[in-house]
Amino acid sequence: MGRDQVHPSKDDDGGSAAPEGIVVGVDGSDHSQCALVWAAREAERRRRPLHIVTVYSVPIFAASGLDGGYATVDDSVIREGAEAILKQALDKVAPYDIDVDASVENGDASGVLLEMSESAELLVFGTRGRGGFVGRLLGSVSSALPAHAKCPTVTVPLICADRLGETTDDKHIKAEQAKSGHQPVEHVVVVGVDGSEQARVAVLEAADQAERLGAPLRVVCAVPQYSGSLAWVPAPMDREALFADIRVQLDAGVAWLKSHYPKLTVETQLVDGSPVDVLVEASRHVELVVLGTRGRGGFTGMLLGSTSDGVLHHAKGPVLVVPDREDPRLADRASFGPMLGAA
Structure with missing residues (x-):
């Protein structure tokens, strides 16, 4: 059984060690769950540590009225949601014989993960997510990462959930799985x-x-x-x-x-x-x-x-x-x- 650690974001602790081993981005979606399982199995095969990361940014809204300007949203609720996603991810990989740590990062998902690729051995992510955290995938994040990452990347599509022992409620994926058969x-x-x-x-x-x-x-x-x-x-x-x-x-x-x-x-x-x-x-x-x-x-x-x-x-x-x-x-x-x- 691996040991679990959760680290704060770099913004909170003034700097943290760059992750090594295998890095996997999660956002709580079915897509990232598949990526997480694949990454945990790979970490076990390689006997390398697994670093789980979720990334969020604080929305900024243009203020209306005569006192025009910008307003930011208190990030405490968003951060709590990100931490809950990490807790769920850590629970999911608990059965694997690997060392695990996790972090919540604040910033642009592509930029954060590309920076981590400079020290990581492998970067793993799903093809698409829920639209928040690292879930802006296939489009901005998952197109940027393979093209610009400094380490090899693995993209895990949701269609292969069944081969990883995962399930999904995505009706399009379920229809495609049914059409192709087992x-x-x-x-x-x-x-x-x-x-x-x-x-x-x-x-x-x-x-x-x-x-x-x-x-x-x-x-x-x-x-x-x-x-x-x-x-x-x-x-x-x-x-x-x-x-x-x-x-x-x-x-x-x-x-x-x-x-x-x-x-x-x-x-x-x-x-x-x-x-x-x-x-x-x-x-x-x-x-x-x-x-x-x-x-x-x-x-x-x-x-x-x-x-x-x-x-x-x-x-x-x-x-x-x-x-x-x-x-x-x-x-x-x-x-x-x-x-x-x-x-």
């Missing part, structure tokens, strides 16, 4: 690649995650029919030759990855189709989908704003987005053979 989750981690350096960084993070889960890693490359960069080609492209060339490069990439993860089971999947559609469909059936923040703009074009952003908006399971960063293991990739998309 589908078993394949014990596999999927990573999307496009030959960019960012995708190779994502592959390494995905391999780490697959090892933690004791799961195989599936490296997926989706090739759309045409892209803007190929529109000038005067004759129909020989897609069989293209696929054969990509296959050689994928195999070389697997050989490189296996040199760093010799015990990991790695498989590749080369798909003819839209990368967003392919990866969203994969998210229905696998433990986790992993993406880089952006890519080369060719083949699958893994850049947040197109493929990654599209997957995040429509995913049916948890999605991990890996930020750009240096990794010494990238240096020996070229020695294993041709690289996807390289000149």
